[in-house]
Amino acid sequence: MTNVQPRADLATLPSYVPGRVIPGAIKLASNEVAGGPLPSVAKAIGQAAAEIHRYPDTGCGELTERLAAKLGESPERIAIGCGSVTLCQQMIQALCTEQDTVVFPWRSFEAYPIVTQVVGAQQVRVPLTPGHAIDLDAVAAAVTPTTRLVFVCTPNNPTGTLIRKQELNRFLDAVPTNVMVVLDEAYWEFVDDADAPNGLEIARERENVAMLRTFSKAYGLAGLRIGYCVAPEHVAAALRKVYIPFSVNHIAQAAAVASLEAEDELFERVRVIKDERIRVRDELLALGYDVPETQANFVWLPLGERAVAFNEHCLSHKVIVRAFAGDGARVTVSTPEENDVFLAAARSFSR
Ligand code: PMP
Numbered sequence: 001m002t003n004v005q006p007r008a009d010l011a012t013l014p015s016y017v018p019g020r021v022i023p024g025a026i027k028l029a030s031n032e033v034a035g036g037p038l039p040s041v042a043k044a045i046g047q048a049a050a051e052i053h054r055y056p057d058t059g060c061g062e063l064t065e066r067l068a069a070k071l072g073e074s075p076e077r078i079a080i081g082c083g084s085v086t087l088c089q090q091m092i093q094a095l096c097t098e099q100d101t102v103v104f105p106w107r108s109f110e111a112y113p114i115v116t117q118v119v120g121a122q123q124v125r126v127p128l129t130p131g132h133a134i135d136l137d138a139v140a141a142a143v144t145p146t147t148r149l150v151f152v153c154t155p156n157n158p159t160g161t162l163i164r165k166q167e168l169n170r171f172l173d174a175v176p177t178n179v180m181v182v183l184d185e186a187y188w189e190f191v192d193d194a195d196a197p198n199g200l201e202i203a204r205e206r207e208n209v210a211m212l213r214t215f216s217k218a219y220g221l222a223g224l225r226i227g228y229c230v231a232p233e234h235v236a237a238a239l240r241k242v243y244i245p246f247s248v249n250h251i252a253q254a255a256a257v258a259s260l261e262a263e264d265e266l267f268e269r270v271r272v273i274k275d276e277r278i279r280v281r282d283e284l285l286a287l288g289y290d291v292p293e294t295q296a297n298f299v300w301l302p303l304g305e306r307a308v309a310f311n312e313h314c315l316s317h318k319v320i321v322r323a324f325a326g327d328g329a330r331v332t333v334s335t336p337e338e339n340d341v342f343l344a345a346a347r348s349f350s351r
Contacts, residue, residue: 013117016110020320026341028332029322031157031187031298033220033273035335037255038265041220044258048251056250059240063253066260067228071200077230079239082247084186084214084227087239088151089115091210091229094238095148095180096121103142104151105134107158107327109184112151122146132292132302133161136171143175150175153184154199155191158322158330159302160294165197177208180235185211186227187296189218189270190277196295203230210235215252217297218270219259224252273297277333283343288351294333302328306351317345 019029037045060080068075081087092102092115102116106125116123126142129135134156143150152171154163168183175181183199199211210231216222226248229239259266281299284291291299303310304326311323314331319342322330331342 009117009120014114016114019322022315022318022320025315025318025320026334026338027320028298028334028338028342029320029330030222031217031296031330031332032222033217033269033297033334034338035220035269037220038259038262040262040265041255041258044254045251048254051250054250055246056248056253058243058246058248060248060253063228063256066257070260071230073200073204073230074233076233077203077236079229079231079236079243080248080253081227081229081239081243082252083216083225084184084212084229085109085111085115086225086247087212087227087229088112088182088184089119090239090242091180091182091235092116092119092121092149093242094235098122099146100148101144101146102149102151103139103147105139105153105156107324108134108151108153109157109186121148128156128159131161132156132159132300134163136163136167140171140174143179147179150179150181151184152181153186154197155187155295157186157296158298158324158328159292159300160296160298161292162191162193162196162295164193164195166195168197168202172202172206172209175208177206179208181206181209183209183211186214186217188213189267190274190297191295192274193295200230203232207232215256215259219256219266220269221252221255221259224249224255226252226256270297272335273333276336276339279336280331280333280339280343284346287347289346298330298332300328300330303351304328310349313349314342314345317341317348319345 064075101122103124104112185199203209203211214227307323
């Protein structure tokens with residue numbers, strides 16, 4: 001027996017549940033994009049691998065410059081992190097002490113409650129609407145003088161629902177400007193609704209808005225762990241302060257730079273997924289499933305108590321989906337062939 005004890009509150013910390021990997025099964029559990037790295041990206045990865053005896057550029061200089069040029073931003077407003085999930089944690093570390101609250105809709109990205117608790121701040125979860133969308137009026141009402149940070153995920157993971165420009169602006173008008181609103185746009189590249197807000201523009205217009213995007217989804221680099229934040233200069237500087245030195249590795253930085261140059265090819269995959277999400281949703285609706293309209297690369301099936309059974313049924317068809325017990329199942333929209341295998345499983349599930 002040891003006298004060394006972890007923090008007592010960690011006993012109540014839920015673990016992040018990663019999408020399962022089962023040999024031979026189709027993985028539709030983590031909203032990844034199918035297809036390995038493009039030849040140009042693989043080449044950049046190979047070249048970067050020759051340098052791994054050196055520490056990476058801890059300031060991610062080249063990538064920051066490239067992003068700044070692409071986005072029309074100043075490099076000082078950009079922070080790079082080991083995936084946007086790490087930037088969520090850095091944001092809380094940079095802004096919150098133990099008395100402060102972090103407000104977020106729920107259900108939303110699984111990591112929000114985890115990173116909030118890890119940092120030691122308080123959390124307030126705001127239920128979604130009956131239509132599985134973020135209820136921004138309720139989120140605004142949950143903001144109190146102790147609130148330092150609000151996460152708003154659009155399209156929302158796992159429900160896929162989008163926030164519209166006008167409702168977002170009304171919400172931002174209602175939130176005090178000493179509260180940082182982080183627009184998590186992990187699925188931004190999949191959005192095609194003309195009424196979608198662009199977090200980048202909003203972050204430029206409002207002093208208390210930051211935007212998070214990632215290379216994990218549309219850019220296909222989930223395994224390399226790299227994402228970015230655009231925030232007011234002093235907030236981006238604070239994110240860089242709490243950043244663990246050298247944590248974004250050299251290969252990830254090189255792959256991200258190469259991926260920015262390969263957007264045309266990468267976004268062709270995105271285009272197919274956008275067509276497929278309409279087909280997958282339509283077929284599910286025709287089968288009698290309730291499926292909210294989605295602007296991401298996944299669909300949400302609010303199956304309630306049947307979510308786990310659905311998960312098991314899909315597994316028996318060698319399809320891995322992501323079930324949230326008692327709530328629903330999230331299924332990544334992938335290639336037409338993989339989607340067909342999933343749809344066959346969905347067809348034979350008795351509800
Ligand atoms: N935000 C949302 C809404 C997500 O769904 C995810 C990944 N599942 C992330 C952030 C984190 O992505 P990453 O850390 O891979 O950039």
